[in-house]
Amino acid sequence: MTDLNNKYEAVIGLEVHAQLLTKSKMFCSCANQFGAAINANICPVCTGQPGALPAVNRQAIELGVRAAMALNCQIRNESIFARKNYFYPDLPKGYQISQYEKPFCEKGSLTVRLKSGEQKQFGITRIHFEEDAGKNVHASHGTVVNLNRAGVPLIEIVSEPDMRTSHEAGQYLRALHSILQFGDICDGNMEQGNFRCDANISVRKRGDSKFGTKVELKNINSFRFVEKAIEYEIERQIDLVEKGEAIRQQTRTWNSSKNITELMREKESAHDYRYFPDPDLAPLVISEAWIKSIRSQMPEMPSQVLARFQKDYALSEYDAGVLTATKELASFYEQTAAKSKNPKASANWVANELLGRLNAAGKEIANSPVKAQQLGDLVTRIDQGEISGKIAKTVFEEMFLTGRNPAEIIKEKGLVQISDTGAIEVAIDKVIAANPSQVADYKAGKVKLLGFFVGQVMKETQGQANPGMVNELVKKKLD
Amino acid sequence: MSSLHSLDIQSLLAGYQKNDFSVQEVAKSCLEAISKKNPQLNALLEVSKDRVLARAAELDQKKSDAQRLKLFGVPIAIKDNILVKDWQCTAGSKILQGYRSPYTATTVARLEAEGAVVLGKANCDEFAMGSSNESSAFGPCRNPWDLERVPGGSSGGSAAAVAGSLCPAALGSDTGGSIRQPASLCGLVGIKPSYGRVSRFGAIAYASSLDQVGPLGKTVWDSARVLEVISGWDRFDATTSKAPVPSYSDALKESTLKGLKFGFCKSWLEGVDPAVQKAFENSMQLLKQAGAEIVEIDLPYTKYSLSVYYLIAPSEASSNLARYDGVHYGFRAPEFKDSETLYNRSRGQGFGKEVKLRIMLGTYALSAGYYDAFYLKATQVRKMIQQDFSNAFKKCDAVLTPTSPSTAFKLGEKSDDPLKMYLSDVFTLPVNLAGLPAVSIPCGLDDLRLPIGLQIIGRPFDELRLLQMARVHESLFGVLKHP
Numbered sequence: 023m024t025d026l027n028n029k030y031e032a033v034i035g036l037e038v039h040a041q042l043l044t045k046s047k048m049f050c051s052c053a054n055q056f057g058a059a060i061n062a063n064i065c066p067v068c069t070g071q072p073g074a075l076p077a078v079n080r081q082a083i084e085l086g087v088r089a090a091m092a093l094n095c096q097i098r099n100e101s102i103f104a105r106k107n108y109f110y111p112d113l114p115k116g117y118q119i120s121q122y123e124k125p126f127c128e129k130g131s132l133t134v135r136l137k138s139g140e141q142k143q144f145g146i147t148r149i150h151f152e153e154d155a156g157k158n159v160h161a162s163h164g165t166v167v168n169l170n171r172a173g174v175p176l177i178e179i180v181s182e183p184d185m186r187t188s189h190e191a192g193q194y195l196r197a198l199h200s201i202l203q204f205g206d207i208c209d210g211n212m213e214q215g216n217f218r219c220d221a222n223i224s225v226r227k228r229g230d231s232k233f234g235t236k237v238e239l240k241n242i243n244s245f246r247f248v249e250k251a252i253e254y255e256i257e258r259q260i261d262l263v264e265k266g267e268a269i270r271q272q273t274r275t276w277n278s279s280k281n282i283t284e285l286m287r288e289k290e291s292a293h294d295y296r297y298f299p300d301p302d303l304a305p306l307v308i309s310e311a312w313i314k315s316i317r318s319q320m321p322e323m324p325s326q327v328l329a330r331f332q333k334d335y336a337l338s339e340y341d342a343g344v345l346t347a348t349k350e351l352a353s354f355y356e357q358t359a360a361k362s363k364n365p366k367a368s369a370n371w372v373a374n375e376l377l378g379r380l381n382a383a384g385k386e387i388a389n390s391p392v393k394a395q396q397l398g399d400l401v402t403r404i405d406q407g408e409i410s411g412k413i414a415k416t417v418f419e420e421m422f423l424t425g426r427n428p429a430e431i432i433k434e435k436g437l438v439q440i441s442d443t444g445a446i447e448v449a450i451d452k453v454i455a456a457n458p459s460q461v462a463d464y465k466a467g468k469v470k471l472l473g474f475f476v477g478q479v480m481k482e483t484q485g486q487a488n489p490g491m492v493n494e495l496v497k498k499k500l501d
Numbered sequence: 502m503s504s505l506h507s508l509d510i511q512s513l514l515a516g517y518q519k520n521d522f523s524v525q526e527v528a529k530s531c532l533e534a535i536s537k538k539n540p541q542l543n544a545l546l547e548v549s550k551d552r553v554l555a556r557a558a559e560l561d562q563k564k565s566d567a568q569r570l571k572l573f574g575v576p577i578a579i580k581d582n583i584l585v586k587d588w589q590c591t592a593g594s595k596i597l598q599g600y601r602s603p604y605t606a607t608t609v610a611r612l613e614a615e616g617a618v619v620l621g622k623a624n625c626d627e628f629a630m631g632s633s634n635e636s637s638a639f640g641p642c643r644n645p646w647d648l649e650r651v652p653g654g655s656s657g658g659s660a661a662a663v664a665g666s667l668c669p670a671a672l673g674s675d676t677g678g679s680i681r682q683p684a685s686l687c688g689l690v691g692i693k694p695s696y697g698r699v700s701r702f703g704a705i706a707y708a709s710s711l712d713q714v715g716p717l718g719k720t721v722w723d724s725a726r727v728l729e730v731i732s733g734w735d736r737f738d739a740t741t742s743k744a745p746v747p748s749y750s751d752a753l754k755e756s757t758l759k760g761l762k763f764g765f766c767k768s769w770l771e772g773v774d775p776a777v778q779k780a781f782e783n784s785m786q787l788l789k790q791a792g793a794e795i796v797e798i799d800l801p802y803t804k805y806s807l808s809v810y811y812l813i814a815p816s817e818a819s820s821n822l823a824r825y826d827g828v829h830y831g832f833r834a835p836e837f838k839d840s841e842t843l844y845n846r847s848r849g850q851g852f853g854k855e856v857k858l859r860i861m862l863g864t865y866a867l868s869a870g871y872y873d874a875f876y877l878k879a880t881q882v883r884k885m886i887q888q889d890f891s892n893a894f895k896k897c898d899a900v901l902t903p904t905s906p907s908t909a910f911k912l913g914e915k916s917d918d919p920l921k922m923y924l925s926d927v928f929t930l931p932v933n934l935a936g937l938p939a940v941s942i943p944c945g946l947d948d949l950r951l952p953i954g955l956q957i958i959g960r961p962f963d964e965l966r967l968l969q970m971a972r973v974h975e976s977l978f979g980v981l982k983h984p
Contacts (some may be wrong), residue, residue: 071584072606074703109840296868296869
């Protein structure tokens with residue numbers, strides 16, 4: 023495909039739906055909560071009862087404005103809610119309240135780092151508010167409509183068609199995800215569907231200025247799948263063009279078990295949503311004063327945390343980058359460092375040992391069996407000489423498997439480092455007595471044998487002797 | 502005490518204060534009147550004797566509240582497109598047959614907080630679409646002044662219940678004249694408040710940017726009292742105003758027309774029944790005698806009101822009525838194959854003819870390719886109509902029109918000709934488009950002794966002066982003796 027990839031380029035734009043981390047729904051006071059019992063969080067408003075009316079949730083607006091600020095968007099002081107009309111069982115009012123002609127913000131940008139090390143800026147066309155739909159749950163006795171999600175606040179973030187590769191799209195998504203998470207705007211849990219991505223993809227010959235016919239990929243629920251789906255789609259489209267076939271305007275979906283995209287519907291069956299301004303809601307006014315107060319409460323953004331980690335904890339850009347990949351990880355690291363008071367060693371333990379171990383176990387930092395306090399405690403025990411770095415790895419593995427505290431494990435397994443001069447001297451005497459010829463060689467000038475003696479003493483003490491002390495005492499005895 | 506049901510609110514409140522009768526006696530009197538007259542009138546679709554008597558007994562236990570509460574022990578009929586918890590709410594449609602309200606509308610909650618007794622749910626045109634109450638899925642309602650004739654609509658049941666003395670007052674809703682036109686045809690005082698004056702929460706939406714809930718009563722004082730109770734900002738309705746609510750009924754004492762100017766538009770009188778025209782001219786004379794000045798005004802764009810209304814209202818309705826789909830509540834077609842046939846059949850069988858007509862009109866007007874020419878254009882002309890009125894209010898303090906071009910017409914007379922029916926609202930529609938307050942008050946009887954109504958249109962949120970004007974007219978013309 024390389025030749026073809028030189029001949030063609032892909033044009034990719036992404037639409038992300040992010041559920042806002044509000045206490046209540048967009049237009050009523052029902053809880054915004056994932057995983058509640060079916061239809062536990064519903065009321066006349068979000069179930070579309072006759073006569074019920076929407077009332078805007080200010081917290082949702084504030085979180086949306088945060089996103090707009092983090093993505094450098096221009097905020098409109100007066101925007102309009104519009105109705106998007108269509109029939110679907112999970113849509114109780116027969117329309118979704120959204121924004122259409124006048125969204126609350128437009129014209130933003132997001133800069134991301136690519137694997138080449140290059141920084142690239144992608145345009146954000148607009149962000150608008152809307153309410154989520156419910157969910158049809160298919161059960162043995164038929165279909166049940168669960169309206170807990172109906173009316174949950176969303177922002178839809180629409181990018182410019184600025185991406186050219188699946189990698190760029192993936193990095194854009196990761197950066198966006200991280201911003202929303204750090205801003206406490208969206209939980210970002212893709213499996214629970216609170217961060218959902220649609221991708222628009224077309225291909226054209228390099229050098230062409232006109233876009234090709236686009237295909238929309240819907241509801242892809244992981245970064246990796248987005249990348250794979252885009253790669254597949256680019257190849258599929260190039261293939262069609264090479265064969266002289268027309269690309270049809272379609273909506274397709276990613277089948278992650280077959281690793282292909284599949285047709286959902288043709289453009290011909292596209293809806294006419296009959297958008298019009300919602301007469302139940304006055305224009306949404308976001309005053310400069312409100313914007314100012316929202317700005318003053320803006321949480322730290324990933325780039326700010328990264329800079330702070332480098333400055334305050336003297337971490338390398340690489341380590342700081344790894345530790346700020348997600349909000350949870352950054353917060354885990356900070357707790358570990360606060361407990362251990364050794365930021366550098368904590369960074370190594372979190373970034374290398376813990377992440378490696380989590381990765382091997384297929385776990386996320388949020389479900390880490392080792393808690394930040396425990397890991398910080400472990401680092402402290404190394405620093406205080408209670409255990410050696412080597413023993414610490416054994417202790418860590420045990421902590422990871424059982425979730426127990428390091429002190430307990432060290433005590434139970436008798437892993438406390440021997441720093442008692444007398445005990446170490448007894449071991450040294452034993453080793454000297456058992457190796458007379460090596461002692462003679464050493465005394466004759468073969469000083470490299472020092473390492474041999476230290477090793478033997480460590481073996482004698484099952485690795486628990488303080489290596490620094492052993493070194494010192496062996497030398498003293500033999501010299 | 503058999504005539505308690507025909508007392509007006511003011512007399513009821515005075516009677517309670519003097520301990521002349523109990524709430525239970527009044528409630529029983531109303532219930533008796535209902536069982537006697539409602540079978541003919543079909544004004545009320547649901548009456549719950551148990552709930553009414555229980556509420557009356559509860560109020561009698563708290564007699565001391567009679568001094569404090571603005572509507573203590575006043576039985577009120579509620580149009581069946583306004584929700585009252587546990588009562589049915591059908592909006593006159595088969596698609597909501599059997600639907601029980603899971604919550605209470607803000608207006609009704611406010612009435613109850615002031616001691617009112619919900620007496621029953623009043624018949625209305627299906628989803629408030631109609632001017633004769635004939636589009637109700639539960640049969641037409643009849644005019645107490647002449648049982649062969651319609652009470653007007655869409656709040657026909659509310660008007661017939663009050664005019665027929667089943668109760669002293671009722672709530673209606675007005676999207677294009679649905680309170681004022683039946684008030685006119687039944688000889689009542691009906692108020693369409695300024696848009697945003699009264700909460701729409703719990704009132705079934707027909708056209709959200711036009712709908713307002715309001716009272717129908719026998720006197721200006723009664724309607725003013727109900728209006729002041731239901732008015733005011735509501736956190737559940739984002740379109741309500743925070744403007745303070747004066748005590749309208751108390752302010753009526755200070756009613757005067759001195760120095761006030763009324764505007765009227767000569768061209769509007771063309772094609773109006775001669776009897777209506779005569780009564781209208783008589784009213785102008787009365788107002789003049791009371792010290793007001795009458796000036797001629799021009800409202801050039803209001804001639805487009807009917808066209809504008811029949812684009813905007815159906816457009817909003819097509820979306821507002823999408824929720825009646827047979828999935829979540831209400832009527833569901835007995836047989837269907839999939840969600841598509843479930844929708845089509847439930848809506849096809851559940852909605853009546855007029856509702857389907859308007860849904861189709863609205864769907865068309867909002868469709869891609871037609872939106873700009875229809876819906877958008879209509880919203881632009883609507884602004885010009887609003888401008889017409891603000892220009893007029895530079896020359897006068899209120900605008901006078903007949904409420905309806907004719908008195909009550911016979912059942913079936915216009916029901917096959919939608920355009921003829923739509924013309925019943927030609928004087929009332931512009932008021933909704935402009936968001937203004939207006940009141941219809943009785944101003945005469947025709948040769949058949951059928952009531953004629955006068956419409957007074959006020960400045961936005963100027964209900965106080967509007968009602969004072971109406972009160973002066975009432976004091977000169979008198980109150981009709983209801984059949």
